[in-house]
Amino acid sequence: MFASRSEEYYENTYGYCVTNRGVERGHRLPQVLLLGDELVVSVLRREGSPWSLRFEGEDLCLYHEGRFSQVVGLPEALPFFGKELSDGVLTDDVISAYGAVTPGFFLYPDCHYFDRGAQCRFCSLRAARSTVAKPLVKDFPRQRIMEATRHIQNSGWRVPMITNTTGTPLDDEGVRRTVLEPLRAIHDACDPKIKMHLLTHPPQDLGLIEEYKRAGVTSIAFNIEIYDRDLFASICPGKDRLYGYDKWWDALDAAREVFGDYQVYCGIIWGLEPLASSMEGMEAILDRRIGLATNVFHADPGTAMARRPQPSVADITALAEREAELYRKYPDAGTIYDVSMRNTIDWEVRNGYMG
Known part of the structure; x- marks a missing residue:
């Protein structure tokens, strides 16, 4: 249906998850739909x-x-796509966009937990990168990423933030090489300087958090995903065995000392644990002066949870109402983005839409 259309819009490039069953890039599915009133929603x-x-x-x-x-509306075509870099690579295969209007990069698009059979059970990163997202680049040398960053900034779009997400290298030296160096290149290319957000796995050496800030990162997220300790161990076995539940919280606290109150975020996924546990986790995060980032679970093809039911409207509503109460209790806490995003309703809740 979409492949036969002539108009241009932002198509899903599947940068780090499959999301759609039985589709190819050529089908041209949009990543989001515009519902009006500044609201966007994922297309699954x-x-x-x-x-x-x-x-x-x-x-x-x-x-x-x-x-x-x-x-419904289709998202605007990305004005920084369709450009050829000096090494012959298209910006479409270098730049990622998160939701309708938030450009950035997915650095080191792999995770060593897959090699150990310990990947998070909901993650379709490797499935995406070996199938529908295979054309996307895996390497981000300095010149390539600086050129791509300049295309973003010179596109005429209002870009308040560049969002960077990463996979999980084997060790901190891998992080410095494949994540930290590209971040420095992005920062150096930005003129004027703008906010840089980073979603990544916490480092083994917590001193690396200071290096992120020196590289230009202005806010950071370490997503624990599951608050319940036992469910964390079963759903995120690599994170549990090879890093540790308690160390994850230590990393968040260390990052808060570096970046400041509510400039560090921790994500949890609605629909993967009992409501009471998610609610407790949301308050525990905010009470540590850490920002909350929630995502509504979607069952991706090619994952161990591909057949798991997605959360009901009633459950999402209950969680959103509790989140609204928590934002009133912790008024200094904000959201990462100041726009509606595709798989979360944090922005809507923070703006009082849940009453």
Whole structure:
């Protein structure tokens, strides 16, 4: 349906997860849909979904169980895509974008936990990079990433932040080589300087956190994913055995000392543990003066949790209402982004949409 259309829009490049069943890049599925009122939502293709899409003339129409719901919009084509770098690589295969309007990079797009059979059970990074995302680059030499960064800044788009996500190198020296060096290149290329966010695995040597800040990072996230200690061990076995639940919290506290209150974030996934545990975890994070980042679980093809049910509307609503209470209790806490994002409703909750 989308492959036959002529208009340009931001297509899903599957930078670090598969998300859609039975699709190829050439199918041109958008990464998000625009719902109006500045709201965006992920597009996840699932057989048997009660939701469906079809074009009616120029309008893309959303239906629920066969009944018309609304006309939806497609995300704007990324103005920094379609550019050729000096080494012949296209910016499309270098730059990632998170949601509709947040450009950045996915550095070191692999995770050594896969080699040990200890990857997080919901993660489809390696499946994505070996199939639908295979054209994307894996290396980020200094010249390549500086040129790509300049294309972002010279695109005419308002870019308040460059967001960088990483896989998990084997050791801290690997981090310095494949993550820290590209971060320095991004910072050096930015003119004027803008915020740089980093989502990564905490280092073994917590002193590396200071190196991130010196490289230009202005906020950082270490996502523990699961608050319940036993479920963390079973769902994230590599993080548990090869790093450790308690050390994860130590790393978050150390990062807060470096970056300041609520400039460090910890993500948890709604739908992978009991509601009470998620609620307790959200408060534990905010009470440590660490920012909260939540994600709604989506069952990706090619993962151990591909058949796990996604959380119900009732559960998401209950968690969002509790999150709203917590934002009132901890008013200094904000969200990483100041826009609606695809797999989270933190921004909506923080802005009072849940009452």
